[in-house]
Amino acid sequence: MLSHESAAHAPLPIVSNGRELSEPVRRPRETEADSVGILVLGPDGPRETSDWIVVEEPLEIRARGPDQTPVSVAVTMRTPGHDQELAVGFLYTEGLIQSRDELLELPTPKEATHPRRACNIVEVPLNHPFDGSRLKRNFFATSSCGVCGKASLEQVAVRCKPVEPGTLVRRSILLELPDALRRAQKIFERTGGLHAAGLFDPSGALLNLREDVGRHNAVDKLVGHALLHGDVPLSGRILVVSGRTSFEILQKAAVAGVPIVCAVSAPSTLAVSLADRLGITLVGFLRGSSFNIYTHADRIDPRH
Secondary structure, eight states: OOOOOOSTTOOOOEEETTEEESSOOOOOGGGGEEEEEEEEEETTEEEEEEEEEEOOEEEEEEEEOTTOOOEEEEEEEEOSSSHHHHHHHHHHHTTSOOSGGGBSSBOEEEEOOOSSSOOEEEEEEBSSOOOTTHHHHHOOOOTTSOSOHHHHHHHHHHHOOOOOOOOOEEHHHHHHHHHHHHHHOHHHHHHSOOEEEEEEOTTOOEEEEEEESSHHHHHHHHHHHHHHTTOOSOTTOEEEESSOBOHHHHHHHHHHTOSEEEESSOBOHHHHHHHHHHTOEEEEEEETTEEEEEEOGGGEETTO
16 A cells, blocks of 8 residues: 655654554454354255454544543444554544644554453544543534534534645546455455445555445544545545445545545435535446546546
8 A cells, every 4th residue: 555655744653562663553453354153044955154254343532632631532333453543533534633743642552451352442642632622512413313414514614625626537547446446355355344445546546445344434544544644635536435425424535635535326415515515526326337426527537
């Protein structure tokens, strides 16, 4: 996977138990999928075998300033892996931090003392006190709750400037992206039960990909990685998600400055409204030889 690092935006030091490490602290790869015994009923009768299923575990995200007791921000159900990126990306896309400069160091996962698969905890150390009252002001309504959609749009618009125009992308390039995303989904290949979010450049090259049981978590992991490497805003990038596009996905893309968001399935009404308001090109039903453009079609070249 590619990242765009420079001397001015080198990755933050990674600290665990007082030691600086060369790679992020993360759970073993095999915890992202489990093998379980199953009974298959088919035309030839019952057959016992095993199957790989995706792991889903809770992650508690905490924030703390210097000499401050950690503040619990949220608990999300996710697939273990890239948990630091998820925590940082979540805080950034929800408006609880504004830039990479607020991070004191890369957060380190902690294990809680719970039975079997422990509830993981990631504490994000900040260089300033964390204001817990910001939680009520910054969380926005989702498409699954009863809060007014108009209020949600207005709250996001307060924090987000319209995205930059971005590069013109050929129609033929977009048509290639779902297959490229699918080929790169290593855990999905084993389990068939994960969402993916991928970042592409205008030529169709895959820059980064994350998988998770939650499509919004996959996007937060991408944004967190980009933020830690000084690559935000994500101008000139294409975000491709493997499911539908909800309000949450568009909110996170807008905060990160992504100009084009594509999905293999449908968008919601709030997603279309937010994309239209913030200048994002929103593409849906990107399958086979066609797709729908819901907003700001000027970034897509229909001739090629």
